[in-house]
Amino acid sequence: MQTTPVIATLQMAKDLGLLEEEFKEIQKILGRDPNFTEVSIFSVMWSEHCSYKNSIKWLKTLPRDGERLLVGAGEENAGLVDIGNGLGCAFKIESHNHPSAVEPYQGAATGVGGIHRDIFTMGARPIAALNSLRFGKIDLKRTKHLVKGVVKGIGDYGNCFGVPTVGGEAYFYDCYNQNILVNAMSVGIVNKDETVSAISEGVGNPIYIVGSATGKDGIHGATFASADLSEDSEEDLPAVQVGDPFQEKLLLEASLEAIQTGAIVGMQDMGAAGITCSTSEMSAKGESGMIIHLDKVPTRQANMKPFEILLSESQERMLIVCEKGKEEVLEAVFDKWDLECEIIGEVTDTQRLEFYLNGELVADVPTDPLVLGGGAPVYDRTYKEPAYLKEINAYSIDQIAEPTDLVAAAKQLIASPNIASKKWIYEQYDSMVRTNSMSVNAPSDAAIVRVKGSNKALAVTTDCNSSYVHADPYKGTMIAVSEAARNIVCSGGLPVAITNCLNFGNPYNEEVYWQFVNAIKGMGEACRKYNTPVTGGNVSFYNQSEIDGKTVPVYPTPTIGMLGILDTPEARMTMNFKNEGDFVFLIGDMKNDISSSEYLRNNHAVKLSPVPHFELEEEFHLHQVIQQLIPTGLVQSIHDLSEGGLFIALMESSMASNLGFDIQFNKEGVRMDAALFGEGQSRVIVSVKSENKEAFIAWIGKQNINHSQLGIVTNGNIQINKQDFGHLNEWKKIYDQSIGLAIEA
Numbered sequence: 001m002q003t004t005p006v007i008a009t010l011q012m013a014k015d016l017g018l019l020e021e022e023f024k025e026i027q028k029i030l031g032r033d034p035n036f037t038e039v040s041i042f043s044v045m046w047s048e049h050c051s052y053k054n055s056i057k058w059l060k061t062l063p064r065d066g067e068r069l070l071v072g073a074g075e076e077n078a079g080l081v082d083i084g085n086g087l088g089c090a091f092k093i094e095s096h097n098h099p100s101a102v103e104p105y106q107g108a109a110t111g112v113g114g115i116h117r118d119i120f121t122m123g124a125r126p127i128a129a130l131n132s133l134r135f136g137k138i139d140l141k142r143t144k145h146l147v148k149g150v151v152k153g154i155g156d157y158g159n160c161f162g163v164p165t166v167g168g169e170a171y172f173y174d175c176y177n178q179n180i181l182v183n184a185m186s187v188g189i190v191n192k193d194e195t196v197s198a199i200s201e202g203v204g205n206p207i208y209i210v211g212s213a214t215g216k217d218g219i220h221g222a223t224f225a226s227a228d229l230s231e232d233s234e235e236d237l238p239a240v241q242v243g244d245p246f247q248e249k250l251l252l253e254a255s256l257e258a259i260q261t262g263a264i265v266g267m268q269d270m271g272a273a274g275i276t277c278s279t280s281e282m283s284a285k286g287e288s289g290m291i292i293h294l295d296k297v298p299t300r301q302a303n304m305k306p307f308e309i310l311l312s313e314s315q316e317r318m319l320i321v322c323e324k325g326k327e328e329v330l331e332a333v334f335d336k337w338d339l340e341c342e343i344i345g346e347v348t349d350t351q352r353l354e355f356y357l358n359g360e361l362v363a364d365v366p367t368d369p370l371v372l373g374g375g376a377p378v379y380d381r382t383y384k385e386p387a388y389l390k391e392i393n394a395y396s397i398d399q400i401a402e403p404t405d406l407v408a409a410a411k412q413l414i415a416s417p418n419i420a421s422k423k424w425i426y427e428q429y430d431s432m433v434r435t436n437s438m439s440v441n442a443p444s445d446a447a448i449v450r451v452k453g454s455n456k457a458l459a460v461t462t463d464c465n466s467s468y469v470h471a472d473p474y475k476g477t478m479i480a481v482s483e484a485a486r487n488i489v490c491s492g493g494l495p496v497a498i499t500n501c502l503n504f505g506n507p508y509n510e511e512v513y514w515q516f517v518n519a520i521k522g523m524g525e526a527c528r529k530y531n532t533p534v535t536g537g538n539v540s541f542y543n544q545s546e547i548d549g550k551t552v553p554v555y556p557t558p559t560i561g562m563l564g565i566l567d568t569p570e571a572r573m574t575m576n577f578k579n580e581g582d583f584v585f586l587i588g589d590m591k592n593d594i595s596s597s598e599y600l601r602n603n604h605a606v607k608l609s610p611v612p613h614f615e616l617e618e619e620f621h622l623h624q625v626i627q628q629l630i631p632t633g634l635v636q637s638i639h640d641l642s643e644g645g646l647f648i649a650l651m652e653s654s655m656a657s658n659l660g661f662d663i664q665f666n667k668e669g670v671r672m673d674a675a676l677f678g679e680g681q682s683r684v685i686v687s688v689k690s691e692n693k694e695a696f697i698a699w700i701g702k703q704n705i706n707h708s709q710l711g712i713v714t715n716g717n718i719q720i721n722k723q724d725f726g727h728l729n730e731w732k733k734i735y736d737q738s739i740g741l742a743i744e745a
Contacts, residue, residue: 005035005036005037005362006035006036007033007034007035007036008023008033008034008035008036008038008039010023012036012039013026013039013043016039016040016043017043017047018039018042018043018046022042022046022377023039025377026038026039026042029365029366029369029375030365035362035363036307037306037307037310037355037362037363038363038364038365040307040310040311041276041280041307041310041311041353041363041365041370042365042370044272044273044276044277044311045273045276045277045280045370045371045376046370046376046377047273048507048539048541048542049272049273049540050272050273050277050372050376051371051372051376051377052372052539053376053377053378053379054379054381054507054508054513054541055502055507055516055539055541056372056378057378057379057380058516058517058520059520059539061520061521061524062520062523062524062527062533062534063524063527063528063533063534064533064534064535065533066496066497066531066532066533068081068082068083068496068497069081069082069497069533069535070082070088070192070195073533073534073535073536074372074373074536076122076197076198076536077092077117077118077119077121077122077198077268077269078090078091078092078118078119078122078124078186078188078499078535078536079091079092079497079499079535079536080122080124080190080195080535081496081497081535081563082192083451083456083458083496083565084454084456084565084567085454085455085456086191086192086193087189087190087191087192087451087454087456088124088189088190088191088192088195089124089187089188089189089190089458089563090119090122090124090187090188090189090190090195091119091185091186091187091188091460091497091499091535091561091563092115092118092119092185092186092499092535092536092537092538092561093115093130093132093183093184093185093462093499093500093501093537093538093559093561094111094114094115094118094183094184094185094501094537094538095111095181095182095183095184095501095503095538095540096108096110096111096114096182096183096184097179097180097181097182097183097503097540097543098179098542099111100146100149100150100153100180100182101146101178101179101180103149104145104146104147104148104149104150104153104180105149105150105152105153105156106153106242106243107149107150107153107182108149108150108151108153108154108157108182108184109153109154109156109157109243109245110157110242110243110315111154111182111183111184112129112131112153112154112157112158112161112184112186112243113157113161113243113245113248113315113316114184114269114271114315115129115184115185115186116129116161116163116186116248116252117248117251117269117271117316117318118186118269118271119186119187119188120188120252120255120256121196121198121255121267121268121269121318122188122190122195122196122197122198123190123191123194123195123196123256123259124188124189124190124195125188125189125190125252125256126161126163126186126187126188126252127163127164127187127188127189127449127451128163128164128165128166128167128186128187128437128447128449128458128460129158129163129164129165129166129184129185129186129187130165130166130167130168130184130185130187130447130460130461130462130561131154131165131168131169131182131183131184131185131462132168132169132170132181132183132185132462132463132464132501132559132561133150133168133169133170133171133180133181133182133183133425134170134171134172134173134176134180134181134466134503134554134555134557135147135150135170135171135172135176135180136172136173136174136175136176136177136178136180137172137173137174137177138172138417138739138742138743139742139745140177142177142178143172143177144743146180147425147743148743150180150182151425151428152428154182154184154428154429155428155429155430156245157243157245157248158245158429158430159245159429159430160245160246160249161245161248161249161252162249163186164429164430164437165426165429165430166437166447166449166460167446167447167460167461167462168422168425168426168462169422169462169463169464170417170422170425171417171418171465171466172417172418173418173466173467173555175552175553175554175555176554176555177545178545178546179543179544179545179554181503181540181543181554181557181559183462183501183503183538183559185460185462185499185501185561187449187458187460187563189451194259194260196259196264196266196267197266197285198266198267198268198278198281198282198285199265199266199282199285199286199321200265200266200279200282200283200285200286200288200290200321200347201265201266201286201287201288201321201347202265202288202321202323202324202347203288203347203348203349204324204346204347205265205321205322205323205324205346205347206321206322206324206327206343206345206346207279207290207292207319207320207321207322207343207344207345207346207347208319208320208321208322208330208341208342208343208344209275209297209298209317209318209319209320209340209341209342209344210251210254210255210317210318210319210320210334210339210340210341210342211247211251211316211317211318211339211340212244212247212251212314212315212316212317212340213298213299213300213314213340214274214275214297214298214299214300214304214309214312214314214317215242215299215300215301215312215314216300216301216304216308216312217242217312217313217314217315219307219308219311219312219313242314242315243315243316244315244316247315247316247339248315248316250337250338250339251316251318251337251339253337254333254334254336254337254339255267255318257333257336257337258320258330258333258334261326261329261330261333262323262326263322263323263326263327263329263330264320264321264322264323264330265321265322265323266282266286266320266321267318267319267320267321268281268282268318268319269317269318269319270313270314270317270318270319271313272313273311273313274310274311274312274313274314274317275292275297275309275310275311275312275319276310276311278318278319279292279319279353280353280367280370280371281371282319282321283347283351283353283367284367284368284370284371284373284374286347287351288347288348288349288350288351288367289347289348289349289350289351289352289353289354289367290345290346290347290348290353290354291345291346291348291354291356292344292345292353292354292355292356293344293345293356293357294306294309294310294344294355294356294357294362295356295357295358296342296343296344296345297309297342297344298340298342300314306355306357306362306363310355310363321347327343351366351367351368352364352365352366352367353365353366353367353370381507381508381510381513382510382513383510383511383513383514383516383517384510384511384514385511385514386511386514386515387511388608391608392471392608392609392610393610395595395606395608395609395610397592397593397594397595397671397674400594400600400604400606401604402671402672402673403603403672403673406672406673406676406720406723407723407725407726409599409603409673409677410647410676410677410725411731411734412602412603413598413599413602413603413644413647413648413677414644414648414651414731414734414735414738415734415735415738416598416602416738417738417739417742418598418602418643419598419602419643419644419648419735420734420735420736420738420739421735421736421738421739422739423736423739423740424739424740424743425739437449437450442574442576442656443574443575443576443656444459444487444490444491444492444572444573444574444575445461445486445487445488445490445491445575445638445639445640446459446460446461446487446488446490446491446493446562446564447459447460447461448491448492448493448566448569448572450569455567455568455569456565456566456567456568456569457493457565457566457568457569457571457572458493458563458564458565458566459487459488459491459492459493459563459564459565459566459572460561460562460563460564461484461487461488461561461562461564462484462559462560462561462562463480463483463484463487463559463560463562464480464557464558464559464560465479465480465483465596465642465643466554466555466556466557467555467596467601468480468596468611468612469515469519469555469556469557469558470515470555470556471595471596471608471609471610471611472610472611473514473515473516473517473518473519473522473556474518474519474521474522475522475611475614476519476522476556476611477518477519477520477522477523477526477558478522478523478525478526478614478616479611479612479614479681480523480558480559480560481498481522481523481526481527481530481532481560481562482526482530482614482616482619482681482682483560483640483642483681484498484560484561484562485526485530485532485562485564485623486619486622486623486640486682486684487562487640488562488564489564489623489626489627490573490575490626490638490639490640490684491564491566491572491573491574492566492571492572492573492630493564493565493566493571493572494564494565494566494627495530495531495532495562495563495564496531496532496563496564496565497532497533497534497535497562497563498527498532498533498534498535498560498561498562498563499534499535499536499537499561499563500523500534500537500538500558500559500560500561501537501538501540501558501559501561502516502519502520502537502538502539502540502557502558502559503540503543503554503556503557503558503559504516504519504539504540504541504543504553504554504556504557504558505541505542505543505544505553505554505556506541506542506544506551506553507541507542509553512553512556515556516556519556519558520558523558523560525616526616529616529620530620530623532562537561543557571630571631573630573635573637573638574637574638574656575637575638575639575652575653575656576637576653576656576657577636577637577653577654577656577657577659577661577687577713578636578637578657578687578713579636579659579689579713580659580713580714580715581690581712581713582636582687582688582689582690582712582713583687583688583689583690583693583696583709583711583712583713584650584661584663584685584686584687584688584709584710584711584712584713585685585686585687585688585696585700585707585708585709585710586646586683586684586685586707586708586710587622587625587626587683587684587685587686587700587705587706587707588622588641588680588682588683588684588705588706588707589680589683589706590646590665590667590670590674590675590678590680590708591613591670591674591678591680592669592670592671592674592678593612593613593674593678593679593680594609594671594673594674594677594678594679595609595610595611595612595613595678595679596609596610596611596612596679597612597643597644597645597677597678597679598643598644598677598679599644599645599673599677599678599679612678612679612680612681613680613681613682614680614681614682615682618682619681619682621704621705622682622683622684622705625700625703625705626638626684628703629686629699629700632699633692634688634692634695634696634699635686635687635688635692635696636686636687636688636689637653637686637687638684638685638686639652639653639684639685639686640683640684641679641680641681641683641684641685642679643679644677644679645676645677645678645679645680646675646676646677646678646683646685647676647677647720648677649685650663650685651731651735653685653687654713654718654728655728655731655732655735658716658728658732659713659714659715659716659728660713660714660715660716660717660718660727660728661710661711661712661713661714661718661719662711662712662714662717662718662719663710663711663719663720663721664710664711664720664721664722665708665710665721666721672721676720685710687713697709716728716729718731
């Protein structure tokens with residue numbers, strides 16, 4: 001039975017997140033008023049989540065070319081880098097913030113599932129997962145609920161899917177009390193000549209939907225991700241997807257097997273905006289069109305409306321363009337894996353998407369105006385320096401009293417949730433499945449993953465100290481890139497490329513947009529210095545909460561996911577001290593600086609202070625020194641200084657091998673708390689065998705870099721400037737148990 005389509009009004013468009021000028025542009029593009037289904041299509045494709053309309057201008061300033069890149073930034077579902085031996089590494093990081101804040105278990109689980117699909121739709125098998133998490137104050141009931149749900153969601157999905165979680169980070173700041181951040185990263189391996197593109201071409205080629213049936217979960221999820229989070233957001237639960245890791249495992253194996261048949265012309269997963277996004281982007285890329293019969297889509301509920309089918313973000317689904325004549329070959333693979341595999345349309349040359357339901361045309365829209373890089377809106381937002389910077393600039397270290405009891409200060413610091421071991425979190429993840437991880441028993445600053453069947457290993461990491469970025473978005477983001485590169489270099493790897501997940505507040509807030517612009521500038525400068533192009537990623541705006549009637553943006557959090565390469569697994573370097581009696585050296589310098597340190601925030605409750613000492617050239621030189629030092633064989637361990645400064649770095653190197661340290665220093669003009677807990681950048685500690693001490697001193701003396709001998713590795717006792725700090729065991733107990741005790745309290 002034919003039905004008259006509902007013509008959309010301006011108010012309908014606004015309710016779906018469109019601006020008035022955008023609605024008028026849609027009328028102009030179509031040459032008529034859109035119906036409700038059509039305006040729904042535009043609303044999700046022109047949402048920030050899909051179109052990057054408020055960010056693309058600045059994203060284009062990032063370095064996006066490199067000799068190792070096999071596809072350009074944004075051209076495919078994920079970045080693809082040549083790692084040698086005929087292999088490519090596909091990797092990407094994305095956010096699932098709002099869904100996780102409303103329904104933490106499914107929000108986090110489907111974030112993991114979605115990022116893995118981005119990898120295997122390109123033909124790559126995921127071999128490692130990482131994450132970057134931000135929560136509110138750890139003693140809040142809501143925070144404990146969200147932490148438990150997110151961690152269980154990540155663990156359950158990843159463990160069932162069979163990909164190890166090898167690295168990550170977690171921070172706890174009150175600006176994330178309501179709007180948490182859940183960023184998930186996937187890394188996969190593919191033969192360079194066996195990749196698949198997210199493209200639609202070949203008039204008459206059949207279009208398949210494969211995987212799970214389509215339900216009403218996740219409808220308008222992309223729009224949900226492009227709006228402010230409020231106390232009423234729990235009413236948006238239908239915008240949270242539901243995942244099935246067992247189904248995704250079947251879809252992974254079936255997809256990789258189907259690629260080998262040669263029947264696939266193009267393939268894309270259905271993430272944000274579901275069928276709408278995959279049909280739009282694949283068609284626009286192939287300069288083609290599609291006819292889609294929505295009644296052919298397998299559904300979980302009866303009588304689903306056209307917009308519900310089009311906008312559903314039900315998980316574990318793919319859109320495939322099959323070469324005509326090879327339908328039986330493709331269908332046989334998915335039938336073998338007991339997965340839905342239905343023809344729902346065909347490729348045309350119209351450059352339009354024509355959606356039918358039971359023979360009735362329910363939507364007819366051009367492809368190019370829908371997509372990023374085509375006709376989707378691009379805005380140039382105004383921005384201004386935030387008012388809080390005045391308070392930051394007024395800070396002075398002289399305002400901060402020095403501790404009278406260093407041992408007590410150190411114990412308070414090591415118990416901070418931003419310093420203490422995250423083992424309560426990561427022990428819920430399977431890090432050993434597939435036996436590729438090399439960092440479980442001998443940790444490195446970055447996770448090291450063996451590439452089976454080759455002589456290669458990958459070094460991967462996620463990094464961002466959002467407190468630094470809040471203090472100075474430009475330098476803070478340079479530090480985020482630098483720490484990621486430093487972690488890889490200290491692990492024996494060569495940094496080659498990054499993916500990013502840019503988490504910010506509302507882009508219409510001029511102070512938030514100032515943070516965004518300056519973060520992009522800092523990221524670009526650092527990436528150019530390290531020759532680590534940006535392969536793609538994700539922008540997540542609207543991360544803010546209504547707290548006590550006031551809108552509070554989260555700290556600007558441009559998470560960096562970085563990929564490094566080790567030409568041989570034996571080239572890796574670990575962070576743990578090896579032998580009692582080894583000598584400990586600091587490479588870099590001590591500064592009278594506690595700015596933006598966890599010590600200043602945790603021990604003195606000072607939240608606003610400048611970024612720690614950082615100079616890009618100084619940092620780059622350190623990396624070059626480390627890269628030359630490791631092959632000499634003169635050092636036993638290397639560990640960078642980051643949160644918690646020198647004291648925490650020494651503790652982490654000690655606890656990893658149940659040893660201790662006895663150090664002495666007298667740096668004129670540097671306070672003891674600054675020397676121990678300051679977080680000035682561009683520094684590492686190394687341990688050296690006694691028989692290599694003189695050779696090391698001679699070598700490092702030629703490198704034009706500050707360095708000093710600190711002391712020796714002990715059997716477990718801790719001494720600093722002849723003051724007894726007790727035995728490692730008591731420190732390890734505090735470090736290991738603090739987060740678990742706080743969450744379970």
